Amino acid sequence: MTIKSLSLKRKKTAPHGLSEPTDLSAYRRIVVLTEGHTNPQKAKTAIGLLRFRGGDVVALLDSQTTHQSAAVALAHDVDVPIVTSLADVSQPDALFVGISPAGGRLPPAMQGAIYQAAQQGLDVVSGLHDFLVDDPALVDIASRTGARLIDVRRNGFRETAKHASFREGCLRVLTVGHDCSVGKMFAALEVERELLRRGADAKFLATGQTGIMIAGNGVPIDCVVSDFINGAVENWTLANQQHDYLLIEGQGSVTHPAYSAVTVGLLHGCAPDGLIFCYEAGRTTTKGLDHVPLKPLTDLRNLYEALAQARNECEVIGVAINGRRLGPDEAAQEQQRVSAELGLPACDVYRDGPGVLANAVVALREQVVD
Amino acid sequence: MTIKSLSLKRKKTAPHGLSEPTDLSAYRRIVVLTEGHTNPQKAKTAIGLLRFRGGDVVALLDSQTTHQSAAVALAHDVDVPIVTSLADVSQPDALFVGISPAGGRLPPAMQGAIYQAAQQGLDVVSGLHDFLVDDPALVDIASRTGARLIDVRRNGFRETAKHASFREGCLRVLTVGHDCSVGKMFAALEVERELLRRGADAKFLATGQTGIMIAGNGVPIDCVVSDFINGAVENWTLANQQHDYLLIEGQGSVTHPAYSAVTVGLLHGCAPDGLIFCYEAGRTTTKGLDHVPLKPLTDLRNLYEALAQARNECEVIGVAINGRRLGPDEAAQEQQRVSAELGLPACDVYRDGPGVLANAVVALREQVVD
Incomplete structure (x- = not known):
């Protein structure tokens, strides 16, 4: 079944209008484009899709890699084949661009595969700052074939935040960290899964x-016009407070030289009751900015709590350790060390599962709501 | 002399391209549009233009007001006539939209005057989030008459911050505050003028x-895509570090429910050596959000310093009091009270001039640079 048979297929968006709200969860045969970037450092989006939507991904597309298996190329435990051409995939329903580089530029090497997908009438989904719909030649192709060009970051959020009150029974927990790419999305998704597994809403x-x-x-927070960042998050949170x-x-991160504005807008927009602090053990300098040392965890924790409390009663309730640089014994030691240092429950979600953090979230709910 | 005879008149920008870098300082016969908004609460941009470019403003345009004088309508000490029609102004060279409402929408009542100006070939300058160039009918008029449509907030900043080093001899002082509209722009401009008067660069x-x-x-910071806010400020500061x-x-404000993201991006982008703290005496709740009490000044100072120091050695060096609600005796008492409370030099820039703050800036330079 291709996506065209689903109700998700709607009237094409005018190239210069804003996208309609889009639900990307209906695609079932996704090809993830990682052209020239099929490695654990660069294919962050592909890895996330494999882990949390592995059942919907049918292949990675990269004509330049020597690997034929995603598991080998990305050191990942979910596997799909790597193909060198779209023609090698049977009935795909979308092409997702599988990278998220700083600055969000589309690598020129990816253009060919995107054009080819659109020529086949395949929907293309991209999360880059370079929008698909800003390429007139691509828009022209899509308008002829019926392919949809979906720019995940493109948005029309234009409301400022109002310091709204949220439903009392809606507990809000935000993952924060000492840097980019330490596992904040991963921890939030794993805790969600664990709570769902336990029957919680x-x-x-x-x-x-x-x-x-x-x-x-969701809210593509780093692409919202800055006056409306707090408001976009506040409104999205309100829309989900049931x-x-x-x-x-x-x-x-609140001290990241480039992204602190985004971090703070998110923090104040969702007004969390609790924070899960995420960090990568052994990382000492800022990702992509080796001349910028990371701050001590305690300083960061204090800064997050002071900022959060300007909006809502809030504290850090647990620590998610990213232990990918550590062996099993080191990971166990790190868990004990950081837990003692911060006086908080801590776990390596990848190794240990999210149970400890889910417990902390449930305990917070008992304290705040019940 | 109309603006058309100046070198500022350049090739018209394509309506869907980004504006070229624009210098708005060359206009000498500006009409400020305050249609229906000629009062001190709403005409914030008009008041700023009158105070700091009074010599370039020839009239306010408002067909709805009963006043004929800007001094009376805006309780301001710089005066220009208020006209009800563009036809009443001799040889204007631009129409500036003179309001800056939260959310940045263009009031429908202003559209007529803007269309009329463009029909006359007059350049129109707007700082709203509703862009002039997004109105196809207006673009069509302007393309026929040669009027330029200049959206001050429209920008193409697309670089992330790099935690750059600034020239050692370049002292950076940022004005911060407890809320919006308390005099941060005013204090910065007045201190600049005082330093220039003393012969400083x-x-x-x-x-x-x-x-x-x-x-x-400048950088229209609240309209930059949020991923690039720190970077836009960093690059603009680097471009002026001579x-x-x-x-x-x-x-x-760092605790403003709507604008904290913008505030923090600015703070980390320019990496200030010193902060001037601005507040309005007697204001207890957040502007436009009466249900949100303002934080104690000491808490805010600590939060600003903690955030600033994540990037650069920095502290608050002085306080700018906005004493518009106070009588002369109350203002003098407030100055003594806040100076003692925070242990910092303080003054009401409007009443007392910026000398005390300029002294604090010079003293900081002696400490940091010399």
Whole structure:
């Protein structure tokens, strides 16, 4: 079944209008484009899609890699084949651009595959700052074939925040961290899954391109006009407050030289009751900015809590350790060390599962709501 | 002399392209459009233009007011006539939209005057989020008459911040505050003027629509895509680091429910050496959000310093009191009270002039640079 047979297929958006609200969760045979970028450092979106929508991904597309398996190329435990041409995939229903580089530019090497997909009438989904709909030649192709060009980051949020009150029974937990790419989306999704497994009414709120591609919708927070960033998050949170637990995907870091604005807008927009602090053990300098040392965890925790409390009673309730640089014994030591240092429950979600953090979230709910 | 005879008149920008860098300081016969909004609460941009570019403003345009004088209508000490029609102004060279409402929407009542100006071939300058160039009918008129449509907030900033090093001799001072509209632009401009008067090489860096209309250029920070807000400020600061003193216009407040993202992006982008703290005496709740009490000044100071120091050694060096609600005796008492409370030099710039703050800036330079 291709996507064309689903109700998701709607009237094409005018190239210069804003996209209609889009639910990306209906695609079932996704090809993920990682052309020239099929490695664990660059294919962050592809890895997220494999982990959390592995059943909907049928292949990675990369004509330049020597690998034939995503598991090998990305050191990942979910596997799909890597194909060198779209023609090698049977009945795909969308092409998702599988990278999320800083600055959000579309690598020129990816253009050919995107054009080819649109020529076949295949929907193309991209989370880059370079919008598909800003390429007139591509728009022209899509208008002839009926392919939809979906720019996940494109948005029309234009409301300022109003310091709204949220439903009392809606507990909001945001993941924050000491840097980019330490596992904030991962921790939020895993805690959501664990709470759902326990029968709770939990929802993950996506705020970044990969999270939106996984959840199907969300706020592309880093592409909102800055006057409306707090408001976009506030309104999205209000729109989901019927749930008992919101697990909100964090972004950046409050001290990140480039992304602190995004981080703070998100923090004040969703007015969390609790924070899960995420960090990568052994990382000492800022991702992509090696001349910028990371701050001590305690300083960061204090800064997050002071900022959050300007809006709502809030504290850090647990720590998600990213232990990918550590061996098993080191990871166990790190867990004990950081838990003692911060006086908080801590776990490596990838190794240990999210149970400890889900417990902390449930305990917070008992304290705040019940 | 109309603007058409100046070199400022350039090739018209394509309506869907980004504006070229524009210097708005060359206009000499500006009509300020305040249609239906000629009062001190709503005509914030008009008041800023009158105070700091009074010599270039020839009239306010408002067909709905009963006043004929800007001084009376705006309780301001610079006066120009209020006209009810563009036809009443001799040889204007531009129409500037003179309001800056939250949310940035263009009031429908202003459309007629803008169309009329464009029909006359007059350049139109607007700082609203509703862009002039997004109105196809207006673009069509302008393309026939040669009028330029200049959207001050429209920008193409697309670089993330790099935690750059600034020239050691370039002292950066940012104005911050407890809320919106407390005098941050005013304090920065007045200190710039005082330093220039003393023969120093000082420059005001505009970050908001009114500041940009006064200075001629700047970063429209609240309209930058949020991923690039820190970067836009960092690059604009680097581009001006040949000056010895940069007085950077602050925005919002670090605890403002709607604008904290903008505030923090600005703070981390310009990496200030010193902060001037601005507040309005007697204001207890957030502007436009009466249900949100303002935080104690000491808490705000601590939060600003903690955030600023994440990027650069920095502290608050002085306080600018906005004493518009106070009588002369109350103002003197407030100055003594707040100076003692915070242990900092303080003054009401409007009443007392900016000398005390300029002294604090010079003293900071001696400490940091010399």
